[in-house]
Amino acid sequence: SSSAKVWIYPTNYPLREYQLKISEAALFRNTLVCLPTGLGKTFIASVIMYNFYRWYPSGKIVFMAPTKPLVAQQIEACYKVMGIPQAHMAELTSTAAKQRQEVWRAKRVFFLTPQVMVNDLSRDTCPAQQVKCVVIDEAHKALGNHAYCQVIRQLASQTKHFRILALSATPGGDTKQSVQSVISNLLISHIELRSEESPDIQAHSHQRSVEKMVVPLGETLSAYQTKDLRSLSKYQLILARDQFRKNPP
Template sequence: MSGRPRTLFQTWGSRVTRSIRSSSGGGCGAGRPRGLPDLGAAAPRVEGPEPDDDVLLVAAYEAERRSGDGGQPACPGPPDDGGFCPAAGALWIYPTNFPVRDYQLRISEAALLCNTLVCLPTGLGKTFIAAVVMYNFYRWFPSGKVVFMAPTKPLVAQQIEACSRVMGIPQRHMAEMTGCTQAFIRKEIWHNKRVLFLTPQVMINDLSRGVCPAVKIKCLVIDEAHKALGNYAYCQVVRELIKYTKHFRILALSATPGSDIKAVQQVVSNLLVGQIELRSEDSSDILPFTHERRIEKLVVPLGEELVTIQNTYIQVLEAFASRLIRVNVLIRQDIPNLTKYQLILARDLFRKKSSHVLGVQQGVIEGDFAICISLYHGYELLQQMGIRSFYIFLCGIMDGTKGLTRTKNELSRNEQFMKLFEQLANIFSDRNTASGIVDGNPNQRGNNDEFIYSHPKLKKIRRSCC
C-alpha cells in the first residue's frame, strides 16, 4: 500500500471531463493535440451520489489541478512510462495573452507530435513556438527535462528571457549554463532544474561525463539549426542522446535551413527531423504579419590607411600561396581575390589525389595549405572587421594561442610580414592596448582626443544614425 494519502477525488475513482481554460502569465486556450489518445475519459461513477457531489468533484479536480507548480496539474499516482502524466497530457495549452496567429498555432500543434524543423523568416516568432512546445512538455512530463540549445552565450541569455515571458515557466525551474559555469555547479543544476538553456558544447561535455540525465530529457529545442552539419556539436549531442533514450521530441529552428537541398538534407538527417514547417515571406498565412522593406546598399571604401595595410599583406599572401602554385596543387589565380573556402576545396582535392606524393612532400604541402588558410582568414578579418580584429588575430598567431608553431616560425622569417606586424604594434602601442582603436563606441577613446575607427564602415554607420 502506498504511503502517499489519496485525495477524495482519487478515492471516488471519478474524473471530470471538461474543457479547461487556464492561465500562464495570461489567458490560455486548451485542447487535445490531434493524434493523442483521449486520456481524460470519465471513469465509472459511484452509484447514487448526492446532488452536491458533482459540484464537490469539480472543486476537488480544480484543487488537484492547481496544486502543481506553475498551474501544472498534479499527477494522480505515479506517472506512467517515461514520466508522462495522463492528467496533464489530456490537453495542451496555447497562450491567448498574445495575439493569436494561425500559423504559429498550427506549427506549435504539429511540433508536439513529430520532430519538426521550423523555417520562418526572422522576426515571425520561432522563439514563441519553441516556448509553447517547451511548456507543454514541461507539463506533460513532471519528472522530465526540457533543453534549449543555442550556439552562443548571448543567444542563450536572450532565449531564456523570451521563453519565460511567453509561457511563464517558473524561474526557479529554469537555469542557464555556458562554458563559464563550473562542472560541479552544472551537475547540481541538472539535478535540481527542469528547463535548461545552454550551448551545445556544454551539453555534449555533460553527456560524455555522465552528468546530464539523458533518459530524463523529453524535449530538445535547437536554435540556429542550419549549423547541424558534419561533426558540429549539435550533431554530437543528438548522436550521444539516442544512445540512452529514443523517447524525446526535437524541435529545430532556423531562418535559413541551408543553401541547397544537400545541406538541408544533412540537417534533416542529423537532427532526426520527421517533418518541415516552412514559411517564406510570400506565404499567405504570414503576409498579414510582414512589412515591406526597402534595402539600400552602400559600398564604403576601405580608406587610405586600411588599403596600405591590405597591399602589404597581399605581398605576404603571394609569398606563401606561390608555393602551392609551384607544385600544381593550387591553380594560379588573382591572389587578392582568392578565398579561404577556395583553399579548403583545393586542399580536399589534393588529399584525394595525394597517393603518389611522397610522405615528406605531402607533409610540407599540408603545412603550406594550413598557413595559407590561416592567413586568408586574417585577410577576411582585415577587410570585413578592420585593423583591430586583424591585429588581435595576428597576435594570437605570434604568441602561439592560434595556429600551429610552424605558422609562427614561417611568418617570423618573412620580412614583409614582420614589418607589417611591427607597424600595427606601433599603432596600438600609442593607445596602450588594441582596445584603443575604437569599434564605433563614441565613449571608447585612446590616449589622444582623435577618434579613430577600426573600419570605415563604422564611421559611415554612425553618421547615418545621427
C-alpha cells in the same frame, strides 16, 4: 496519462494561425521550423517547451543556442511567453562544471550552448534518460561534426524518447545537400516552412526597405588587400589584431 491528451496554447498574445498550426505539428513530430526573422520562432519554442514541461513532471527540457548572448536572450523570451517558473529554469553557460550536476538534478528547464551540453553528456552530468524535449536555435549550423550534431548523437544513443524542435531562418544555406544534412543530423521527420510570401504570413510580415551601402576599406586595410593573409605568421596576425583593438577605426 490524461494530461498528455491536452496541450496548452497561450491566449495572452494575439492568435496567429500559422503559429498555432506549427506548434501543434511540432508537439508530435521532430520538426524543423523555418520562419523569417521576427515572426515568432521563439514563441513556438516556448509553447512546445511548456507542454513538455507539463506532460513530464520529472523530465528535463533543453534549449540550445550557439552563443551565450543568444542563450540569455531566449531565456527572457521564453519566460515572458509561457511563464514557466523561473525557479525551475537554469542558464548553464556560466556555471562551473562541478556545480552543473546539482543544477541538472534540481532544475527542469535548461538554456545552454551545445558545447556545454556535449561536455555534460560526455561526463554523465546531464541525465540523458530524463531529457524529453530539445530545442535547437540556429539549426542550420548542424552540419558535419558541429556540437549540435554531437548532442543529438549522444542523446539518441541513450534514449529514444525525446522530441526535437529545430529553428532556423535559413535552413542549411543555399544547397539541397546541406538542408538534407541538417534534417538527417537532427533526426527531423517534419518541416514547417514559411517565407514572407506565404499567405498565412503576409498579414504579419512588415515591408522592409533595404539600402546597400559600400564602405571603402581605408588605407590600413587596403594595404592588406593585396597581401596573401596565409603568408602572415601567427605572431603577425596576433600583433595586427592587438593593434586593431587598441586603435579601432
